[in-house]
Amino acid sequence: MSESLAWRIDSIDARAGLAFGSCRDADLRAAAGFPSLSADGLAVAVSPPAFEARSLSSRATGLSATRGSFQMGLFVRGQEVGFRSLEDLCEFVRRVYLRGGAGDGPDAASGQPMPPMPPSEPPEMPPLPEAVMLLEESHSGTFFGENLADFRRFSNELSPDMDIVQTRWLHSDSWLIGESGDPGRRKADLLKDGNSLLEMGCLGVFYEISCKALSYPTGESAIVICNYLEHFLAACARVGLYDRVRAYFHAVSGKSSDLEFPAWFSERVWGDDWWPWTHPYQDPVEDLSVMPLPKEIAHICTAPVAEDRSVWNLLMGIAGAPGCIDRLASSRSRLLAEGLILFAATCLTSPSYVPDSVAVNLARTAKGYPNWGELNYNRRMPNLVRAWDWLSQQLPAAAFPSALENVILGASDLAYASDQG
Amino acid sequence: VNWKDRVTSRISELNPSEQNRTFLWANVEAIGRILLGQGPDSDAVIEPAGARIVYNISSAHIASFIKLSQSDDVAPYKNGYDLKKYRIGDEVAPQDLPARVIVDQSLPEVPPESIYFGAVELNGPGIRFYGDFCLVLKCRNNSNPTILDRNSYDLIRSPFREQIEQECDPDGARKAKAKEISGGWNGDLPHIATLKTLASPVPSERRLTTGRVSESILHDEDYIEVLRKSSFNVWDLQEVRVSASDAAYENNIAERLHTGRCPSAAALQWRHRRRRAEFSLHVCGVETRIVTTPGRVR
Numbered sequence: 001m002s003e004s005l006a007w008r009i010d011s012i013d014a015r016a017g018l019a020f021g022s023c024r025d026a027d028l029r030a031a032a033g034f035p036s037l038s039a040d041g042l043a044v045a046v047s048p049p050a051f052e053a054r055s056l057s058s059r060a061t062g063l064s065a066t067r068g069s070f071q072m073g074l075f076v077r078g079q080e081v082g083f084r085s086l087e088d089l090c091e092f093v094r095r096v097y098l099r100g101g102a103g104d105g106p107d108a109a110s111g112q113p114m115p116p117m118p119p120s121e122p123p124e125m126p127p128l129p130e131a132v133m134l135l136e137e138s139h140s141g142t143f144f145g146e147n148l149a150d151f152r153r154f155s156n157e158l159s160p161d162m163d164i165v166q167t168r169w170l171h172s173d174s175w176l177i178g179e180s181g182d183p184g185r186r187k188a189d190l191l192k193d194g195n196s197l198l199e200m201g202c203l204g205v206f207y208e209i210s211c212k213a214l215s216y217p218t219g220e221s222a223i224v225i226c227n228y229l230e231h232f233l234a235a236c237a238r239v240g241l242y243d244r245v246r247a248y249f250h251a252v253s254g255k256s257s258d259l260e261f262p263a264w265f266s267e268r269v270w271g272d273d274w275w276p277w278t279h280p281y282q283d284p285v286e287d288l289s290v291m292p293l294p295k296e297i298a299h300i301c302t303a304p305v306a307e308d309r310s311v312w313n314l315l316m317g318i319a320g321a322p323g324c325i326d327r328l329a330s331s332r333s334r335l336l337a338e339g340l341i342l343f344a345a346t347c348l349t350s351p352s353y354v355p356d357s358v359a360v361n362l363a364r365t366a367k368g369y370p371n372w373g374e375l376n377y378n379r380r381m382p383n384l385v386r387a388w389d390w391l392s393q394q395l396p397a398a399a400f401p402s403a404l405e406n407v408i409l410g411a412s413d414l415a416y417a418s419d420q421g
Numbered sequence: 422v423n424w425k426d427r428v429t430s431r432i433s434e435l436n437p438s439e440q441n442r443t444f445l446w447a448n449v450e451a452i453g454r455i456l457l458g459q460g461p462d463s464d465a466v467i468e469p470a471g472a473r474i475v476y477n478i479s480s481a482h483i484a485s486f487i488k489l490s491q492s493d494d495v496a497p498y499k500n501g502y503d504l505k506k507y508r509i510g511d512e513v514a515p516q517d518l519p520a521r522v523i524v525d526q527s528l529p530e531v532p533p534e535s536i537y538f539g540a541v542e543l544n545g546p547g548i549r550f551y552g553d554f555c556l557v558l559k560c561r562n563n564s565n566p567t568i569l570d571r572n573s574y575d576l577i578r579s580p581f582r583e584q585i586e587q588e589c590d591p592d593g594a595r596k597a598k599a600k601e602i603s604g605g606w607n608g609d610l611p612h613i614a615t616l617k618t619l620a621s622p623v624p625s626e627r628r629l630t631t632g633r634v635s636e637s638i639l640h641d642e643d644y645i646e647v648l649r650k651s652s653f654n655v656w657d658l659q660e661v662r663v664s665a666s667d668a669a670y671e672n673n674i675a676e677r678l679h680t681g682r683c684p685s686a687a688a689l690q691w692r693h694r695r696r697r698a699e700f701s702l703h704v705c706g707v708e709t710r711i712v713t714t715p716g717r718v719r
Contacts, residue, residue, distance in 0.1 A: 014509045016479030016552065017687070029517055045550050049670065049688035056550075060574035061642040063520055065551055066501045067538035069482060071508035072518050078511065094687055096509065100481070101690045282679065285693045312693070319686045348689070351681035394686040407509050414507060416485040416499065 006082025006164050007089045010043070010062035011070035014411050017048040017097030018070070020062025021089050026080035026163060028073040044086065051094045053086055069416065076403050079162035088167045091398050095320045095408050098394070102301040102317025102324075102412035106290075106308050144338065147178050148322055154399040155323075161401075168399045175392035194384045195377065198346060201339030202241045203248055205232060205311060208292045210252075210261070217262040226264050228290045230276070233268060235287040235347045237276035240380040246270060284347045288312040297337050300324050302412050315344040319394040321409045345387035346380075424604050424612035431619050441626060448629045452618060453611035455543065455634050458560075472610060472638070473659065474558045474566070474647050475542040477551035480691075483698035487655050487705060496652035498556070502534040503652075524576055527595040529603050530567050530648045537652050541568065541610065541645040543635035546664040546712045548644055554698060554709075555662040558653060565607045569646040570617070573599065606647070613645060614638050635715035661702055661709045663695075668711045671695055 004025050012019040023042040043062060044053035056062070066072045074081045083089040154168040209232060212225050236242045249269045253261055268274045289312040299305040301317045301324075317324055318341050328334045399405070432445055454461065458471025476498060478486065489497035496503055505515065516522060525533035539558075540548055547555030575581055576595055588594035604613055618629065618637040638645060674684045674692045683689075699709045 012509070013479060013481075013552075015481045017481075017691075018479060018550070018552065020550075028520065029513075047550070047553075049674070049685065049691040051687065056642060058575070058578050058642075060572050060578045061550060063577075064538075064572045064574040064646075066521060068476070068501060068551060069478060069499065069504060069507065070501070070551075071504075072521065073513070074509065075511040075513055081510070098686055098690065104481075104694070105484070283675075284678070285689050289693065316686065316690055348678070349681065349683040390683050411509055414509065416482045416504070416507060 004082065004163055006084060007086050008080060008082050009074040009089065010059055011065040011072050012074060012093065012096075013065070013068075013070045014096045015100040015103070015414050015416065016069065017046075017051070017093055017100070018065075019046045019089070019093045020044070020056070020059070020065060020070075021046065021053070021083075021086070022059050022062070023086075026082060028080055029075075046090050046093050048094075048097055051090045051097075053090060074407075076162045076407055077160065081162045081404070082164050084164060084167060088165065088398065091167075091396075092400065092404070092408070095396055096411045097320070098316050099320030099408050099411040100316075100414060101320070102309070102313045103414060104313060104316075105306065106310070144175060145334070147175050148325060150174075150178065151396065151399050152323060152326075155402050155405050158399070158401040160403055162403065165400060165404060170397060170399065172397075173392060175395040176388055194342065194388070195380060197335065197339045198239070198342050198380065198384060199241065199244055199339075200336060201341070201343030202236060202239070202245065204294050204336050204340060205291045205343070206245055206248065208294050210249075210265075212292070213262055213265045214259060217260075222262065222264065226268070228292070229265065229268055230274075231287040231290050233276040235284060235291070235343075238284060238287075238350050239343065239346045240350070240377075240383060241343075242276060285312065288315065288344050288347060293340070294336060297328060297333050297340075300327050300337060311340050311344050315341050317412055319391075320396075320411070321405065322395055323405055324409055341391065342384070342387060345391040346383050349386045349390045350383045424609040424616070428612045428615050428619075431616060435619070444626050444628070445623070448618075448623065449615050451629055452615045452634050455631050456611050456614055469659065471560060472541050472543055472614075473560065474539040474649060475547040475662075476537070476539045476556045476558075477547040477549065478554055478556060479552040480554050480694045480698040482552075483554060483694075484701055487701050490654035490656065490705075494654075496537075497654040498537060498652045500534075500537050500652070520574070520577060523595070524573050526592070527576055527599040528573060528648065529600055530650065535650050537649045538573075539647040539649055540639060541614070541647060542639050544631070544712065544715045545635055545639055546662040546667075547639065548642065549664055549667075550642060553663060553667050553695065557659045557662060558657055559659045564650075565605050566650065567603055567648040568606055568610060568613065569599070569648070570602045570604070570613045571646065572642070572644065573646055610645075617645070632715040655702070655705045655707060658702075658707045661699075661707055662712050663709060665711055665713050667695075 005023060006026075007021050007023050008026060008028075010020040010022055010028075021044050043056040043059045045056055045062070046053050062070075063072070083092065151170070151174075154170075158166040158168060209225065209229050213222070213229070216222050216225055233242065233245065236245050246269060249266075253259055253266065253270075289310050291311040293301070293309045293311060293314055295307065297314070298307055298309055301309045301313050314337065318337070325334055325337055328337060400408070428449060432442070432449075435445070437445055451461065455470075456472040458466045458468070460467065478498075486497055499507075501521070502515075506512070528536070530536055542555070542557065545555075547557075576585070576598060581598055585591050585594045585598060604610070614634070614637070618634055621637065623629065671692050674688045677684045678689070684692075702709055
C-alpha cells in the first residue's frame with residue numbers, strides 16, 4: 001500500500017454539500033500523469049442532509065460531475081488534500097456545507113429583501129435591560145469562549161501537511177462542557193447566564209427591526225418590515241420571550257420617549273388585536289431567515305460584508321466555522337453573536353408557541369396572577385438547556401489544520417451567480 | 422456508426438425463438454414510441470411525455486440560476502468552464518488537471534467550453550448524485566445534439582482505458598472510441614436506448630412497460646450523455662423533478678421540527694433551500710413535481 005493513500009476529493013460542489021471521494025494516491029494533478037485506476041471500487045458520493053457515503057462503481061461519475069457545478073479535486077497550499085478516513089472527509093464536507101449557508105442571500109423571487117438602513121445615523125434607542133448589561137460587564141470573554149479557544153488551539157497544533165491531513169476529533173459534549181469540563185458546573189452556567197444571553201440576542205434583533213421601522217414608517221418598505229416583525233414576534237412567543245420584548249418596547253416608547261413608532265408597529269408589539277400565536281407562519285426556520293442581523297456583526301457571515309444577512313445565516317455560518325467569531329473585535333459583539341445563535345437554537349428546539357399564549361392570557365385575564373414574566377422565565381430554562389444540547393451537536397465534531405479551517409471559513413463567500421471565470 | 426444495425430445484431434446475438442423474436446421487435450418499436458411520447462396505437466404525441474434533456478443541480482443554486490435568467494445572462498445555467506472560479510482551496514489551471522483535457526480532446530464536439538453536458542431522461546428525477554433538483558428542458562429546445570451512450574469520462578476508466586492504452590496511438594484510439602459511442606439525438610436515441618434496455622435481461626414473451634424503459638435509460642449513475650451546445654434559462658424548463666425519497670425526507674424533517682425533536686442544522690438548511698427553490702421556480706411559472714413512478718406521463 002502506498003504511503004500517500006488517503007481519502008481524497010475527486011470533485012466537490014461546496015455550497016451544495018455534494019462531493020465525490022475515493023481512496024487513492026494524489027493523482028489529479030498533471031505531475032501525477034493521469035488519474036490512476038487504483039481507486040475503482042473505493043469511490044463514494046457524499047450528500048446532504050445526512051452526509052453518509054454511498055458507494056460508486058467508478059470514479060467516472062465523480063470526475064464527470066465537473067461538467068457542471070463541481071470543482072475537480074481539492075488543493076490547499078499546493079497539495080492535493082488527503083483525509084485519513086472517510087469520516088474525516090464527510091465531516092469536512094458537512095462543515096463546508098453549513099458554512100456556505102452563511103452566504104445565502106434573501107430569496108429575490110419569493111420574498112422582498114429587508115430595506116437597508118438609511119445612510120443617516122439610526123434613531124437612538126434606549127439601553128438594553130439591566131440583566132443584559134450586567135452580562136456584558138461580567139464577561140471579558142465569550143460564553144463558549146473557552147471551548148472556542150480549545151478548538152483553535154487543537155487546529156493550530158495539527159501538522160500543516162495537506163497530503164495526509166491530521167484531524168482532532170472532539171468528544172461529543174465538547175462544545176457544551178469543554179474537553180475536560182464539569183457537566184454540573186456548565187449547566188449551572190447555562191442557567192445563570194444563558195437567560196441574559198438569550199435576551200440579548202432577542203433584543204438585538206428587535207433593536208434592528210425597530211430602527212428600520214422608525215426609518216420606514218410607511219410605504220412598501222413598511223409592509224416588508226411589518227411582515228418580518230410578525231415573524232420575529234412569533235419566534236419570541238415560541239421561545240418564551242414575547243413578554244420581555246413587550247416590556248422593553250413599553251420602556252422605550254413611554255411618555256418620556258421622543259421615538260414615534262408607526263401605528264402598525266405598536267399594534268403588533270403592544271396592541272390588543274394582533275397576537276403572535278395567531279400568526280399563520282409555523283416554521284421557525286422561515287422566521288429566522290427573515291430576521292435582520294445587527295449591522296455590527298454582519299461581517300461575520302461573508303467578506304465583503306453583505307448587509308442583508310439574517311440570523312439564520314449567522315447560525316449556519318457559526319455552526320460550520322465557529323472561528324468566524326474571531327472577526328468580531330469587541331466582547332460585546334461576540335456576546336451578541338452568541339446570544340443570537342442561542343436565540344436561534346432555542347427557537348428551533350422549543351416545541352410550540354402555545355405555552356406562551358397561556359401565560360399571556362393568564363396575565364391579561366386573572367387579576368391575581370400578574371407574574372407571567374416569571375412563568376415564562378421558568379419555561380425558558382428547559383428550552384435553553386435543550387437548545388445548548390442541540391447547538392453543541394451542530395458545531396464542528398473535528399478540528400482540521402488551520403489552512404483547512406480557513407478553506408471552510410471561505411465557503412460562505414462562494415457564489416454561483418457572480419463568480420464567472 | 423450505425424446504431425440501428427447494432428440493435429439488429431444484438432437481437433441476433435440473443436438468438437430468440439420465432440415467437441420471442443416477434444415480442445422483441447414489438448418491444449423495440451415500443452421503446453421508440455415511448456421516447457417520442459407516442460401512445461401504443463397512435464402517432465399522436467402526448468405533449469409532456471417522451472425523452473428530454475435534463476440537468477441535475479443542487480437546490481442551493483436555484484436562486485442564482487433564476488437571478489441570472491432574469492438578468493438576461495448569456496448562460497444562466499453554468500458549465501464547468503463558466504464556473505472555473507467557483508471553487509474552494511487553491512485555484513488550479515485547467516491544463517494542470519489532465520483528466521478533463523484528455524476527455525474533452527476526444528469528444529466529437531468542440532470547443533468544450535461551449536458544451537453543456539446533460540443527460541437523457543424519460544420520467545425519472547435524473548442523476549441525483551449531481552443535485553437534488555432535476556431541470557427538465559422543453560422538447561422544442563432540442564436541436565439534434567450529439568449524444569454518447571454513456572458518461573464520457575468512461576473513456577479514461579476501466580475497461581476502455583486499458584483497451585485504448587494498448588493501441589500505438591492512444592489519443593487517436595480514444596477519439597475513435599468516443600466516435601463509436603456517440604450518435605445524434607434525432608436518429609440514434611431510440612437505438613441507443615434500446616441497446617441499453619436490452620443490456621439487462623428482457624422478458625421474452627412480455628411487453629416492456631414504460632417504467633421499465635425509463636429505468637433502463639437512466640439508472641443511478643448509468644446514463645446517456647447529451648452534449649448540448651448552449652446554455653438555457655428558467656423559461657426553457659418544462660418542469661423540475663425531485664425524487665420521492667427526497668420529498669419524504671424533507672417531510673420527515675418538517676415533522677420532527679414541529680414536534681420538538683429538532684433535526685440537524687444541515688437537514689434544516691437542506692429543507693429550507695429546497696422550499697425556497699421550489700417557491701422561486703413556481704413564481705417563474707415552473708412547477709416542481711415529485712417523481713413517484715417512472716411510468717408517469719403527466
